[in-house]
Amino acid sequence: xxxxxxxxxxxxxxxxxxxxxxxxxxxxxxxxxxxxxxxxxxxxxxxxxxxxxxxxxxxxxxxxxxxxxxxxxxxxxxxxxxxxxxxxxxxxxxxxxxxxxxxxxxxxxxxxxxxxxxxxxxxxxxxxxxxxxxxxxxxxxxxxxxxxxxxxxxxxxxxxxxxxxxxxxxxxxxxxxxxxxxxxxxxxxxxxxxxxxxxxxxxxxxxxxxxxxxxxxxxxxxxxxxxxxxxxxxxxxxxxxxxxxxxxxxxxxxxxxxxxxxxxxxxxxxxxxxxxxxxxxxxxxxxxxxxxxxxxxxxxxxxxxxxxxxxxxxxxxxxxxxxxxxxxxxxxxxxx
Amino acid sequence: xxxxxxxxxxxxxxxxxxxxxxxxxxxxxxxxxxxxxxxxxxxxxxxxxxxxxxxxxxxxxxxxxxxxxxxxxxxxxxxxxxxxxxxxxxxxxxxxxxxxxxxxxxxxxxxxxxxxxxxxxxxxxxxxxxxxxxxxxxxxxxxxxxxxxxxxxxxxxxxxxxxxxxxxxxxxxxxxxxxxxxxxxxxxxxxxxxxxxxxxxxxxxxxxxxxxxxxxxxxxxxxxxxxxxxxxxxxxxxxxxxxxxxxxxxxxxxxxxxxxxxxxxxxxxxxxxxxxxxxxxxxxxxxxxxxxxxxxxxxxxxxxxxxxxxxxxxxxxxxxxxxxxxxxxxxxxxxx
Numbered sequence: 001x002x003x004x005x006x007x008x009x010x011x012x013x014x015x016x017x018x019x020x021x022x023x024x025x026x027x028x029x030x031x032x033x034x035x036x037x038x039x040x041x042x043x044x045x046x047x048x049x050x051x052x053x054x055x056x057x058x059x060x061x062x063x064x065x066x067x068x069x070x071x072x073x074x075x076x077x078x079x080x081x082x083x084x085x086x087x088x089x090x091x092x093x094x095x096x097x098x099x100x101x102x103x104x105x106x107x108x109x110x111x112x113x114x115x116x117x118x119x120x121x122x123x124x125x126x127x128x129x130x131x132x133x134x135x136x137x138x139x140x141x142x143x144x145x146x147x148x149x150x151x152x153x154x155x156x157x158x159x160x161x162x163x164x165x166x167x168x169x170x171x172x173x174x175x176x177x178x179x180x181x182x183x184x185x186x187x188x189x190x191x192x193x194x195x196x197x198x199x200x201x202x203x204x205x206x207x208x209x210x211x212x213x214x215x216x217x218x219x220x221x222x223x224x225x226x227x228x229x230x231x232x233x234x235x236x237x238x239x240x241x242x243x244x245x246x247x248x249x250x251x252x253x254x255x256x257x258x259x260x261x262x263x264x265x266x267x268x269x270x271x272x273x274x275x276x277x278x279x280x281x282x283x284x285x286x287x288x289x290x291x292x293x294x295x296x297x298x299x300x301x302x303x304x305x306x307x308x309x310x311x312x313x314x315x316x317x318x319x320x321x322x323x324x325x326x327x328x329x330x331x332x333x334x335x336x
Numbered sequence: 337x338x339x340x341x342x343x344x345x346x347x348x349x350x351x352x353x354x355x356x357x358x359x360x361x362x363x364x365x366x367x368x369x370x371x372x373x374x375x376x377x378x379x380x381x382x383x384x385x386x387x388x389x390x391x392x393x394x395x396x397x398x399x400x401x402x403x404x405x406x407x408x409x410x411x412x413x414x415x416x417x418x419x420x421x422x423x424x425x426x427x428x429x430x431x432x433x434x435x436x437x438x439x440x441x442x443x444x445x446x447x448x449x450x451x452x453x454x455x456x457x458x459x460x461x462x463x464x465x466x467x468x469x470x471x472x473x474x475x476x477x478x479x480x481x482x483x484x485x486x487x488x489x490x491x492x493x494x495x496x497x498x499x500x501x502x503x504x505x506x507x508x509x510x511x512x513x514x515x516x517x518x519x520x521x522x523x524x525x526x527x528x529x530x531x532x533x534x535x536x537x538x539x540x541x542x543x544x545x546x547x548x549x550x551x552x553x554x555x556x557x558x559x560x561x562x563x564x565x566x567x568x569x570x571x572x573x574x575x576x577x578x579x580x581x582x583x584x585x586x587x588x589x590x591x592x593x594x595x596x597x598x599x600x601x602x603x604x605x606x607x608x609x610x611x612x613x614x615x616x617x618x619x620x621x622x623x624x625x626x627x628x629x630x631x632x633x634x635x636x637x638x639x640x641x642x643x644x645x646x647x648x649x650x651x652x653x654x655x656x657x658x659x660x661x662x663x664x665x666x667x668x669x670x671x672x
Contacts, residue, residue, distance in 0.1 A: 013670075015558025015604075016663025041554060042391035042422030044488055052388065055378035056430035056483055057466045060474075086378030094392035094483045098434075130393045134670060138396075138476050147392055147430045147483030152380055218377060222351025268351075327352025334349075334470060 006105040013099070013133025022131060026109060030116040031095075035127040043127035045092060048151045053088035055079055056147035062334045064111065064141050066184035068176070068196030069270070071144055072114030074336060077200050077270055078221070079148040080122045084205035085217045085273065087157040088150030090122060095129040095146055100139035111142065122200035124148065154209045159231075161215035162238055167282035168302035169275045171204055171295045172197065173248040174225050178267030178332050179256040188259055192252040197294075199271030204295050208273070211288040213281020218274050221336055223327040224266040228274060229302075229312045230326045237309045242302035242324070245317045265314075266327050268335045276304060342441040349435070349469030358467060362445060366452040367431075371463040379463035381428060384487045389424035391415055392483035398670045400447065400477050402520035404512070404532030405606070407480055408450030410672060413536050413606055414557070415484040416458045420541035421553045421609065423493040424486030426458060431465040431482055436475035447478065458536035460484065490545045495567075497551035498574055503618035504638035505611045507540055507631045508533065509584040510561050514603030514668050515592040524595055528588040533630075535607035540631050544609070547624040549617020554610050557672055559663040560602040564610060565638075565648045566662045573645045578638035578660070581653045601650075602663050604671045612640060 011018035028037065035043040057078040064071045076093065083090040095115065099108065119126055180196040182188055201219060208214050220228040225247070229240050249264045257264045271294060277285050282300055289295035307313075312324040347354035364373065371379040393414040400407045412429065419426040431451065435444065455462055516532040518524055537555060544550050556564040561583070565576050585600045593600045607630060613621050618636055625631035643649075648660040 010669045011665050013558075014663055014665060014668075016563050016602075016665070017661075018665075019558075020662065040422050040494060041418035042389045042424060042484075042486070044422060044424075044491075045388045045390060047387050048384065051383050052381045052485060053378045054381060054428060054430060054483075054485055055464050056432045056481070058432040058434050058468050058481055060434060060468045060470050082377035086376050086380060088378060088380075092390060094390060096392045096394040096481050096483075098394050098396060098479055128391050132394050132396045132670075134396050134476065134479075137473060139479075140470065140474050143434055143470075143475075143479070145392070145394055145432050145481035145483075147390075147432075147481075148378075149388060149390055149485065150378070155380075158374065158376060222349075222355070227352050266352075325353075326356065327350055329347050329350065329352070329354075332350075333346045334468075336468075 008099045008101060008103040008105060008108065008133060010101050010133050013131060019131060026112055030112045031126040033125050045127065051152040053083050053086045053150045053152050055082035057082065058143060058145040059336055060143050060334050061181060061336050062140060063184050066196055067180045067194055069198035070111060070114050072111035073118045073198055074270060075144040075146045076115055076118035076122060077198050078336060079146040080124060081201045081219045083148050083150035084201045085219055087154035088152050090124045090148055090150040090202055092127045092149045093119060093124050093146050095126050097131045098139050098143040099131065099133045100141055101133055101136045103141055118200065122202050157216055159216060162276055162304050164238060164304055164306050165279045166215055166276045166304035167279050167300050168240055169277060169282060169286060169298060170301050171273045171289050172297035173250045174269055174272060175249060175253045175257065175264035175267030177270040178335055179253040181335050182260060183256060188256050192256060194252045194256060197269050197271040199294050201271065201273050203292050204273055204289055207288040207292055208275050208285050211284040213278035214275055214285065216276040220269050220272060220274055222268055224268055226265040226312060226324040227327045234310050237306065239305045239308040240302050240312045241305045242312060242314045244314050246299060246301045248297050248299060265324060268332065270336060344435045344437060344439040344441060344444065344469060346437050346469050349467060355467060362448055366448045367462040369461050381463065387488040389419050389422045389486040389488050391418035392481065393418065394479060394481040395672055396479050396670050397517065397672050398476060399520050402532055403516045403530055405534035406447060406450050408447035409454045409534055410606060411480040411482045412451055412454035412458060413534050414672060415482040416460060417537045417555045419484050419486035420537045421555055423490035424488050426460045426484055426486040426538055428463045428485045429455060429460050429482050431462050433467045434475050434479040435469045436477055437469055437472045439477055454536065458538050493552055495552060498612055498640050500574060500640055500642050501615045502551055502612045502640040503615050503636050504576055505613060505618060505622060505634060506637050507609045507625050508633035509586045510605055510608060511589045511593065511600035511603030512586060513606040514671055515589040517671050518596060519592060524592050528592060530588045530592060533605050533607035535630050537607065537609050539628050540609055540625055543624040543628055544611050544621050547620040549614035550611055550621060552612040556605050556608060556610055558604055560604055562601040562648060562660040563663045570646050573642065575641045575644040576638050576648045577641045578648065578650045580650050582635060582637045584633050584635060601660060604668065606672060
């Protein structure tokens with residue numbers, strides 16, 4: 001005799017009894033807090049005591065689980081990190097689930113646990129949410145949206161703050177998330193110790209800001225380091241000069257990208273930050289990053305310049321250089 | 337010769353050039369404002385000057401267009417109304433799109449225009465967003481998530497504020513949204529002048545609060561009036577007595593529900609509000625609602641009592657009564 005595996009059915013999205021069951025049995029036990037437990041249409045929160053920062057991301061990564069994380073961890077890190085990069089202390093998340101009929105309830109529990117664990121780690125509360133269910137074939141398992149509210153602690157960050165001579169830093173090796181997801185898809189004919197860099201950046205970003213002299217922070221997710229750096233300087237009078245041999249790429253990531261014909265500079269990171277700092281602040285920021293878990297590999301990879309306005313220029317060890325454009329096409333679809 | 341219809345491709349979700357095109361050509365022209373134009377990872381907003389209220393909803397309605405609205409209008413109204421019902425003035429929305437490869441670009445433009453128009457009507461700004469693309473078959477056209485931030489203007493609303501003798505009001509006829517979507521699906525063998533009630537409730541809720549004596553507001557979306565009223569009293573010592581012949585149901589909705597074997601009391605509304613007020617405030621709140629567009633049909637439908645703790649009791653014109661439970665099963669899947 002086989003035991004039936006419990007699955008999500010359309011009833012769970014009705015707004016009726018089954019929806020209430022899902023909330024009471026799976027969601028509240030994982031996330032319960034004063035604001036959420038009230039189950040109003042919206043969460044009433046304490047005064048922020050400063051300017052709100054607001055961000056959102058939807059997550060459609062496939063497969064839902066990969067070395068180093070899963071769609072739940074990613075959904076928390078993605079929005080938490082966006083808030084951090086905007087100079088905020090992340091405080092509250094909303095969580096909206098689009099579930100596919102037939103999703104094993106155990107998968108949902110695993111993802112919800114992962115969300116709860118990562119939220120605790122990042123110091124944020126899940127205070128409001130929503131659940132929808134679509135028919136079989138309508139959502140590839142599950143999609144997740146999070147939105148987040150933080151309070152601004154570092155005003156004035158942004159592209160406009162960049163100055164010629166600024167240092168370009170990265171908190172660790174690049175492209176791990178992209179490579180790990182490709183491995184999880186079975187698109188690599190190798191067994192590697194690839195693991196996603198997926199992690200919340202609340203401590204690293206706070207430490208960088210405390211060290212001083214930070215002009216701009218971003219996490220290089222979709223499109224990778226190359227695309228993100230292009231966004232820093234496009235349509236402006238500045239350029240970024242990157243030193244190819246200064247950019248940290250793990251051997252396994254490099255090998256995986258070689259096999260797939262990809263460039264690690266365009267592969268997504270989900271727990272790395274790029275920081276542009278005043279030149280004289282670079283060493284202090286690097287020291288602050290290196291002192292923290294996830295920042296041990298922080299290093300300087302380039303400099304803001306003026307020679308090639310609007311461009312990102314990669315300088316090779318042999319003295320050559322080439323322009324790194326934005327990602328064209330969909331190098332790595334559904335990476336987050 | 338046929339002209340190729342422009343469609344969304346996987347490239348639009350890459351985070352690279354095509355994503356930037358989508359943002360620059362379709363999204364920014366529709367929503368542009370100072371916070372969004374900055375295109376940082378998060379939107380930095382002005383101090384709210386009060387307590388934040390935070391809410392989110394994902395929208396998976398099928399079909400994407402129906403009489404009286406579309407998924408874009410619904411996505412704005414849904415979250416705006418949740419904020420309003422929680423006693424907030426809605427201020428800011430995030431917008432996250434999950435697009436299916438192959439979606440005609442014209443459909444996206446239509447939906448985006450609808451979002452922009454409804455946001456203007458409701459007085460909210462779209463300040464941050466995200467776009468993902470999934471392969472053909474992965475999202476039934478498009479799914480939308482909105483999250484919203486408002487500022488609390490009426491503290492103390494909630495189930496705990498209910499008192500025996502309180503009046504139960506509704507701002508207009510019930511079940512129109514559910515019936516209109518079913519008609520759009522071609523599930524009704526009739527041509528009717530059914531139209532969704534989908535609309536932002538910012539003015540109606542503000543007017544009700546200004547009139548005074550409001551204890552609780554909710555919009556009866558999924559699960560309809562019956563399910564929402566159950567949530568007001570479940571697990572408590574109060575009940576709600578409804579007068580069946582006082583509940584406004586449009587003739588076309590009634591006919592459609594008859595044909596489908598549905599009960600209008602369980603059909604979704606997306607632009608109606610239930611308000612529970614102190615008995616002596618009911619007339620003033622009704623007058624305030626009736627003076628506004630969308631509130632012309634406001635009426636009193638019941639009373640908070642104590643006889644059947646935790647229950648919603650429907651009293652029929654002939655003197656009978658029956659318990660209205662929460663919706664069981666998925667009466668109307670993907671209604672919002």
